[in-house]
Amino acid sequence: MSHFIDRRLNGKNKSTVNRQRFLRRYKTQLKRAASDAVNRRSITDIDGGEKVGIPSKDISEPQFHHGGGGSRDMVHPGNKEFEAGDRVQRPEGGEGQGAGQGRAGRGGAGEDDFVFELSREEFLDLLFDDLELPNLVRNQLIGTTEFKTVRAGYATEGSPSNIDVVRSLRGAIARRTALGAPHRGRIRELEEELAALIAAGVDESDGRVVALRDEIDRLKTRIAALPFIDTFDLRYQAFTKQPEPTSKAVMLCIMDVSGSMDQVRKNLAKRFFILLYLFLQRNYDKIDVVFIRHHTIAQEVDEQEFFYSRETGGTVVSSALQLAHEVIRQRYDSETWNIYAAQASDGDNWDSDSSICRDLLIQNLMPLIRYYAYVEITPRQHQSLWYAYQDVKAVYPHFAMEEINGAEDIFPVFRELFKRQEA
């Protein structure tokens, strides 16, 4: 009379629609929470989701309910020392009143945040809402994935042209050995018997000798009859197709690490790079990141060193640009790579170097690069580099520059740099 159904394979995301609606409804609050959150993250943990909170009172669903006041009776369990007629102080916070009210928590005065986890996708969607990479041109057609054929071991089926001769023959030998083994054993026994008979002087025409010889011949024919190669032995080389990333991007992070860039500024710069990285990840299947730091000379380094090693000295920006150009020329063909560059600096530069930077950018770098973002982290007056870069901006619309004063500026500036470009 009972009927059992296995529903485990049914879709489990029945609530997805409702969840999306909930997120959409509270988008403004969630966006705020998401942009707060990015300030706390490190570039390495972008793979997780993010915990966000919105004030509970914003999302409560009102119901009619009784407020405080009036008189009410409640029954509680667990009496220890009360006697009828006792008078006791009201507990703080009205705990004795609301409990048992059933719905008290719903419309109640809970000021806590409603905290929950966004998936990585949801988090990034909120973070990058309305943003679109400028000049986002995929070098290959959108939607067509290229495949690369790679070896994938051996298979028992395939096309004749893929037969692996060595493997197949090795299989054949093994099979023949295995199948012939009992016969060969028997032949050995018979031959010993025969040898024994002959040694005992039994005549060749004796019935026993003839019978043994016949038997040995029969077995030898059987061994010979084993097929040299069988379809069972055939092994084919197997290939599978692996999707090739159709769009690859490389992100060049260039940062001034001269003495005037303190850790606070570096951290600001780091957040900017994190954002850029996250953002590129949304648009490209494969991303390389190159870290170039410079003071008077430029160096390509790993991430740890990039953000946290301490250097002192003067500042020659052009050294970094030159190195960047070098790296691109050697490793990242602009035909197949989308090249992005982001530079963070406090604006200091060797005075005579700024014009060199301008020329380098205009003549060498900008033609290869999809987008170049320059952020200047300084509360002070702009210096020569800023003005030199303004010339670059005049020539190339995909060169952007902004100024950041504090952590709270990063996100707005980032949005400003990458804001959706009107068609």
Added chain:
Amino acid sequence: MADNRLISETSEWTFPLLKRFDQEIAKVACDDFGLDTYANQVEVISSEQMIDAYSSVGLPINYHHWSFGKQFVATEQTYRRGQMGLAYEIVINSDPCIAYLMEENTLPMQALVIAHACYGHNSFFKGNYLFQTWTSADAIIDYLVFARGYIAECEERYGTEEVELLLDSCHALMNYGVDRYRRPSPLSMAEEKRRQAEREAYLQSQVNDLWRTLPVHEKEEGRLDERRFPAEPQENLLYFIEKNAPLLEPWQREVVRIVRKVAQYFYPQRQTQVMNEGWATFWHYTLLNRLYDLGLVGDGFMIEVLQSHTNVVYQPPFDSPYYSGINPYALGFAMMRDIRRICEEPTDEDRYWFSDIAGEDWRKVLDFAMRNFKDESFIAQFLSPRLMREFRMFAVSDDDREETLEITAIHEEAGYRHLRQRLADQYNLGSREPNIQVYDVDVRGDRSLTLRHFRHNRRPLGDSLDEMLKHIRRLWGFDVRMEAVDEQGRVQLIGET
């Protein structure tokens, strides 16, 4: 060896084992104890699916709304943090009765849930008078399919936003969308669809009639002004709005109706929490113990079951940090067991208090109780002095005119009746929720709607009033006023939009 009768030695479940357990439990439940159930449909699901089911208020299918998403997010969060095991069962009052088993559970837990949901809750749904009167178990799934389809269609036609706002307002009034004294018409998908179009046209014409602007005969005017509309106060706010709100489009009326129907479906559950859970818990306890007595399950099995059972029926005392009111499982289970005890081994006290059931056949008495009561009356009828002592209950009176709280009764001879009455009142939905009624509509003037809150024990409305009035206004389309009436009949305006 008697051990050979064991159904299974392992705690891993398989479908054949589940079926076997179901058969054995059914045999005991129906043949030995005479439980009458709907057919069962047991569905095995994963924990994610359980969270899904959870967040659409336990219904297997429901229309889309952000609040279910919020519920989902919250449930998922607490589950992941491990703060809460998922309730081990969800069971749906439908025919066949649908129960969910979670795949992560062990065999003893699955057997527990089968006994609890498929035989406990199931027989309660089928037998209790409230469920029989107010819900249509055979049609609810169909109706929900209709509702989901209809609302999706509305979203397509009028925009998700629009529908969502309307649903928000309806949900706010959900508890005021039930008929308490009249049986609602039965639900059926085919019927609904056929009649829905008809209803649309008809309702609109009725509304138009109410708001007819043709001049009325002069000499009648004076008398008409005296008459209120509605003539009698109405307590089903959603019904009143569905039938009379001047500006609602036909599809909006239908949406109001859908929310109302769903609210009506849940109404009995809200009134029988203690009984329903108590009944189901009593039966899983009784049935599985019987299997143990028959030698069908082993010690390890029973220990796992009892461990879970004990957690469920734990009642923390009032001063414990875990205390959040009386645990309906604990109270219900204790009362069911107590009734059985009174029947089987009555003491003198029991004979005095329960002369009608002491010494009777406990199966008949329990069956009678299950069929004919709701929480409020069940407690008023069956809560025994012994149980009040066991729970060490006490009643507190909280009057805001007094400096201190007063302990009005404790578990002693002089206090039993008072305690029992207070506890029963506590489960009376009528006094738990504010009593709000439609009092008047200014038919001849600005069409404003006046609601009245009839105060009980001088308890005022909570701070959600303004928000609520906005929701009602959205549905009604014109000004909404809330008046409070105190016990002396004095009327006072407390809110207006």
